Amino acid sequence: MNYKMLLGLALGLGMMGATAAQAQDAKAGESFFKRACAACHTVEAGKNRVGPSLAGVVGRKAGSVDGFAYSPALKGSGLEWNDENLDKYIADPKGTVPGNKMAYAGAKNEADRKNLIAYLNSVK
Numbered sequence: 001m002n003y004k005m006l007l008g009l010a011l012g013l014g015m016m017g018a019t020a021a022q023a024q025d026a027k028a029g030e031s032f033f034k035r036a037c038a039a040c041h042t043v044e045a046g047k048n049r050v051g052p053s054l055a056g057v058v059g060r061k062a063g064s065v066d067g068f069a070y071s072p073a074l075k076g077s078g079l080e081w082n083d084e085n086l087d088k089y090i091a092d093p094k095g096t097v098p099g100n101k102m103a104y105a106g107a108k109n110e111a112d113r114k115n116l117i118a119y120l121n122s123v124k
């Protein structure tokens, strides 16, 4: 085996590792979601509970699910739900969007939030 083949093999293995790690994150994120969020949120489109459906949340504007009565604070926040804004909001809902009505204290553990966001990216 020459070094180019070795390099190719190493790159290939590296990428497989990354995909496996992401799948792992999303799986852990799903169980965190069930514990911390599912009382108020579903990931089914059009199915709102106390909170709006989070199906396809990544990439949409805050406060944009039809038929959900958002607080003026969240609706007027101007946020778009990308990984970074989700991370801030989930860590500290009240501090990130003052006056919003999500009654959740915040997920303080960064690994939990990372897994959760990987999961939210997987629910379309």
Ligand code: HEC
Residues within 6 Å of the ligand: 033, 036, 037, 038, 039, 040, 041, 050, 051, 052, 054, 057, 061, 062, 063, 064, 065, 069, 070, 071, 073, 074, 075, 081, 086, 089, 090, 099, 100, 101, 102, 103, 104, 107, 116
């Ligand atoms: C006690 C109920 C409750 C819990 C628990 C809860 N939420 Fe919420 N969530 C809400 C409510 C209510 C809103 C709407 C807030 C508003 O309009 O001000 C909301 C809004 C959101 C939004 C904004 C959605 C949009 O369409 O703009 C996201 C994202 C979100 N929650 C994620 C989460 C995640 C992730 C968890 C778990 C870590 C969680 N929430 C836990 C009630 C809850």
